[in-house]
Amino acid sequence: MPFQPTYDVPAERRAYTLPASEPTEPGHRIGVLILHGFMGSPLSSRPLAEHLNQHGLFVHCPLLPGHGHYPDKLAGAGRRAWLAEAEEAYHVVRSHSDEIFTIGHSMGNILAAHVALKFGGVRGMAMLAPICDVPDRRLRLVRYARFFLPWYYPHKSKRESMQQLVRERVLDFDPTIDFDDPAFQATLPVLSRVPLSGMHEMVSTIEHGRTLWPRLDVPVRIYxxxxxxxxxxxxxxxxxxxxPGKDKQLTIYPHAGHELMRPFEPAHEAVWASILNFICSG
Structure with a gap:
């Protein structure tokens, strides 16, 4: 059964399924499985998915357990549940298509690699901002710290990049928030806190990914x-x-950030076009 959150998830952040918009003969149906990353949601890929769907592709993106709301919901969620949800979503796409492509974002690429290796039949993979190591070595210590520190408060970080990430995640969840309002700032510790147990699961997933990449012999496009x-x-x-495969390409976009597929990122037009060409010409 697909993940059913016990917390409120805004409609735009829920899992979505876009049936093929153009009839396709059996044997030629193409399905796309999209998997979002840590602290992300289906919201981030929806515009890209609709673009692909307009070209006749079936597209499905699940909501990973613990996601879709503020990061405190990650408490109790973990790698096994994320992998299970990716497997469930793979079968949804398989039931509606003859050829499967995957699109992963950040940690979602690891989940995509997992299903490709476990079930086979994946025609190609598009990797957006893939990750194979933690951005901060101190994150490796959460495996120990989680036993006596339940929460990490990123808004207290002295790193400007971390403070910016908190701002982006909060405004992504609710763009109407006045982030600098003192009343909102008073609530920020609770809204932005991340359970160390969830961070440990993220680190464990990244470590799992490093065992998958050397075995992933399918056509790949990395952005x-x-x-x-x-x-x-x-x-x-x-x-x-x-x-290990020979059919692989890597493109690094200058002046681009983590959300390569989203419309506010200027590079998204080139990314969308490349992914569509990869899928439809593959």
Whole structure:
């Protein structure tokens, strides 16, 4: 059964399924499985999905357990549940298509690699901002810290990139919020806190990914942003280097960040066009 959140998830952040908009003969139906990343949601890929759907593709994106709301909901969620949800979503796409492509964002690429290796039949993979190592080495310590520190408060970080990430995530959830309003700032510790247990599961998922990349022999297109602080392009370069297949390409976009597929990112037009060409010409 697909994940059913016990907390309120805004409609735009829920899982979505876009049936093929153009009839296709059996044997030629193409399905696309999209998997979002850590602290993300289906919201981030919906415009890209609608673009692909307009070209006759079936597209499905699940909501990963613990996601779709503020990060405190990650408490109790973890790698096994995320992998199980990716497997469930794979079967949804398989039941509606003859050829499957995957699109992963950040940690979602690891889930996509997992289903590709476990079930086979994946025709190609588009990787957006893939990650193979933690952006901050201190994150490796959460496996120990989680036993005596339940929460991480990123808004207290002295790193400007982390403070910016908090602002982006909050405004992404609710663009109407006045982030600098003192009344809202008073609520920020609760809204932005991340359970260390969830962070540990994220780190464990990244470690799991490093066991998958050397075995992932399928056509791959990798897209990375030069200014991505969450998944610096060195991640994409390392993954590209260990992929065993010959049909692989890596593109790093200058002055681009982590959300390569979203309309507010100027690089998105080139990314969308490349992904569509990869799928439809593959």
């Amino acid at each position: 990375a942003g030069e200014d991505d602080h969450a998944a610096p392009p060195a991640n994409a370069q390392q993954i590209f280097a260990v992929l």
